[in-house]
Amino acid sequence: MDEDLRAHVHDAARRARVAAADLALATRQVKDAALHAVADALVRRTPEVLAANAEDVRRGRESGLGEAMIDRLTLTEPRIAAIAEAQRTVAGLPDPVGEVLRGGMLPNGLEMRQVRVPMGVVGMVYEGRPNVTVDAAGLTLKAGNAVLLRGSSSAESSNTALVAVLRDAVAEAGLPADAVQLLPCHDRASVRHLITARGLVDLVIPRGGAGLINAVVEGATVPTVETGVGNCHVYVDAAADLDMAVRIVLNSKARRPSVCNAAESLLVHKDIAERFVPAVARELAAAGVTLHADDRFAALAETPTVPARDEDWDTEYLSLDIAAKVVDSLADAVAHIAEHGSGHTEAIVTADVRVAREFTARVDAAAVMVNAATSFTDGGEFGMGAEIGISTQKLHARGPMALPELTSTKWVVWGDGHVRPSS
Structure with missing residues (x-):
């Protein structure tokens, strides 16, 4: 046979x-x-x-x-x-x-x-x-x-x-x-x-x-x-426009969670976490997203979360789930992405051009977004017509x-x- x-x-x-x-x-x-x-x-x-x-x-x-x-x-x-x-x-x-x-x-x-x-x-x-x-x-x-x-x-x-x-x-x-x-x-x-x-x-x-x-x-x-495996991150920097960041996180995760360019992890700088975490957690919860949060993120969220396990940082959920973490610095965010990312798409939200340039230079991925959702990594969006896959x-x-x-x-x-x- x-x-x-x-x-x-x-x-x-x-x-x-x-x-x-x-x-x-x-x-x-x-x-x-x-x-x-x-x-x-x-x-x-x-x-x-x-x-x-x-x-x-x-x-x-x-x-x-x-x-x-x-x-x-x-x-x-x-x-x-x-x-x-x-x-x-x-x-x-x-x-x-x-x-x-x-x-x-x-x-x-x-x-x-x-x-x-x-x-x-x-x-x-x-x-x-x-x-x-x-x-x-x-x-x-x-x-x-x-x-x-x-x-x-x-x-x-x-x-x-x-x-x-x-x-x-x-x-x-x-x-x-x-x-x-x-x-x-x-x-x-x-x-x-x-x-x-x-x-x-x-x-x-x-x-x-x-x-x-x-x-x-x-x-x-x-x-x-x-091709294809997308453990994509959105990093919200200390200099981010928070309203913009909420929109970008929501679109990256909830627009179509079953595709490889959907965000699977959210990293938030500690300096804006107290203001940003409650807002983004509320919007994600309203969209039906389950937050798998570390202790610092969970303490600031005003909506329910579940504790993040070690394996959550490496998971491509392809569902209405996202891992969320508060980080101390840009360097910590880049180090987290280097350890857990899949080389697909990474995004930063920041108004600081110097920080954005450092992020794009240091992050090793096929696509790096600055103040844009991960959902744009797509052959059609890049003007290529239909794509056959996304090489990592x-x-x-x-x-x-x-x-x-x-x-x-x-x-x-x-x-x-x-x-x-x-x-």
Whole structure:
């Protein structure tokens, strides 16, 4: 059975390589037309996608899936419309393929250019969120790649319906349907066979919880990009505008708590804690947020809190929970983030430019916000269109990954009978 599954995954990868070779030659006009066709098809076929998604949501509730995960899983007509619009946005972005990064004429007359080229075959391993199915397919296609999608069993019906829409639309636009393929999701061995398919798969991107990401990164022999885990902090400095800080904390935590750019920890400078803690605790409580507070924060809050445990500082809740702590200084806040942060997004609220510059220089994260909510770390908000993930590593991409991050480069050298002299 395992050998059959391995053969299935590798056969899909071989078909993807054939499709990728065709995509590498596709013009921007053809690729953009395919993305518009995808967007139109998603809107037109929304009822069948919603019917499939309802089956997933029903099974999820019956199996006891938490509300945060149900929210990630759920599609609605407005969400599908937004997913479709994201494809139109991607179509409107510059095509990275063929972009010249550097080069010129050498003294000996050789003409050299380093240009962007498609990555080839991209594997995507992800949990729960069916919107990732479309985002990943659209971005990889625009960058000239084929994609192998390995979603979770919790979203099987949704992903199956979405991939059917995608393949039909891509084929109608004149591109190979095998540019988008869905892999089996009921056996974890399919992930193993995907992430060890050296020579067939060029890059694997895991997107989900820490367990999934670690399993892929540690088990892969194919190059991977580590994405997603977001233990994000908001640090409210002594020089903060407190009304602004309350708005930023509330938006960072409660806007959509189930996503990776939601704040999971709140750090408050001791000099403003007496004034700020009661206000922010009251607003968070009104939004339904449970505060896991240290002793100093709890003593100042005028609404109920629960005692913070050691593990709370390292927890990505993905729910209406936040860990909260009073710190003595900027240095203490930076040290706390260095120990417990995940390298995703960190934010400071301060009117002191010197403090803000020190924070941005010392904090090691893919994105650092000054007087802005962590919720802005998003490919769409950064003007990239839909993102394929947010890289928390340093090579070869960091932060929201969009079209350029889905390409590699090659050197193209033109000569006129040039030969290298003997040494």
